[in-house]
Amino acid sequence: MAEGNSAYGRKEFRRSRSHFADRITADGRDGWPVEAGRYRLVVSRACPWASRAVISRRLLGLEEALSLAVADPVQDDRSWRFTLDPDGRDPVLGIRFLSEAYDARETGYPGGVSVPAIVDVPSGALVTNDFRRITLDLATEWTALHREGAPDLYPQRLRDEIDDVMRVVYEDVNNGVYRAGFATDQKEYEEACAGVFRRLEWLSERLAGRRYLVGDTITEADIRLFTTLVRFDAVYHGHFKCNRRKLAEDPVLWAYARDLYQTPGFGDTVDFDHIKRHYYQVHTGINPTGIVPLGPDLAGWLAPHGRERLGGRPFGDGTPPGPVRAEEEVPAGGRP
Numbered sequence: 001m002a003e004g005n006s007a008y009g010r011k012e013f014r015r016s017r018s019h020f021a022d023r024i025t026a027d028g029r030d031g032w033p034v035e036a037g038r039y040r041l042v043v044s045r046a047c048p049w050a051s052r053a054v055i056s057r058r059l060l061g062l063e064e065a066l067s068l069a070v071a072d073p074v075q076d077d078r079s080w081r082f083t084l085d086p087d088g089r090d091p092v093l094g095i096r097f098l099s100e101a102y103d104a105r106e107t108g109y110p111g112g113v114s115v116p117a118i119v120d121v122p123s124g125a126l127v128t129n130d131f132r133r134i135t136l137d138l139a140t141e142w143t144a145l146h147r148e149g150a151p152d153l154y155p156q157r158l159r160d161e162i163d164d165v166m167r168v169v170y171e172d173v174n175n176g177v178y179r180a181g182f183a184t185d186q187k188e189y190e191e192a193c194a195g196v197f198r199r200l201e202w203l204s205e206r207l208a209g210r211r212y213l214v215g216d217t218i219t220e221a222d223i224r225l226f227t228t229l230v231r232f233d234a235v236y237h238g239h240f241k242c243n244r245r246k247l248a249e250d251p252v253l254w255a256y257a258r259d260l261y262q263t264p265g266f267g268d269t270v271d272f273d274h275i276k277r278h279y280y281q282v283h284t285g286i287n288p289t290g291i292v293p294l295g296p297d298l299a300g301w302l303a304p305h306g307r308e309r310l311g312g313r314p315f316g317d318g319t320p321p322g323p324v325r326a327e328e329e330v331p332a333g334g335r336p
């Protein structure tokens, strides 16, 4: 299983640094200019860091310009694989394992293979697996290829505030649940778990009177919080032992998460089946039987959220994205 080359087995959970941090930019200063059709975004729909990019791509209307490869949610000892595709090969890159794109970039690369990854289609080489940067660049460097009506997910005038919120959300929530889940001693677990809920309370207070985290429109900060919240009751509550409360027991955060889930570009990217199978089957250190729980009931995600009363303009002066492309639809088994 993938635990061998990742951070999961260590004494204290540490997230590996992204190794390939080249940027794809409008001016191509790292050698990778923004170009329609040139790159392929490789994700797992299970992965919260990759899911940020899937949501941004939808909201910004980059589906045509940046194609999408979805890996099997369950890695084997060679990591992410394209077993969902005919013959087990990604149809565009022609590879069976994402590691082949890493090898094409650097032979003998010692780090782990991770998603999200952006691959240069002509050479088959990995460009970046820097999940911290990928979505910011989709929002700010890929603007020439955005759809008409695309929102500004990282507005200049709000960047300091967005960065501040994203920093604490990352430390305490996005990564906090992993620190709790992979803790190997009681104290470490308790500190991480308490930190998760302290921050969720803070977020709940912040979101009680405002529809979105920063400003009155959806920003990158909401995308990053959403990807953790949408996994919370399905995996973090049980598998990662973040079980002081369920998301569904916090009226504000639960309504906020449902509001986003029901916004085009968010829920239509979420595959609960992939999410559950990945966490429960891959992390055998914390779930040795690999049994995937039947619950929770997902129907609540579609219940009215009532957050319109807070105002807010989800897409600012823009418009929601159109329907999901047929080939990218999440199968019924992954949806409420």
Ligand SMILES: N[C@@H](CCC(=O)N[C@@H](CS)C(=O)NCC(=O)O)C(=O)O
Pocket: 002, 003, 005, 006, 015, 016, 017, 018, 019, 046, 047, 048, 049, 075, 079, 112, 113, 114, 115, 116, 129, 130, 131
């Ligand atoms: N590993 C990346 C972050 C992205 C990440 O952790 N992705 C996970 C999936 S959620 C992954 O691909 N892990 C490698 C593995 O499980 O083998 C980093 O810390 O730079």
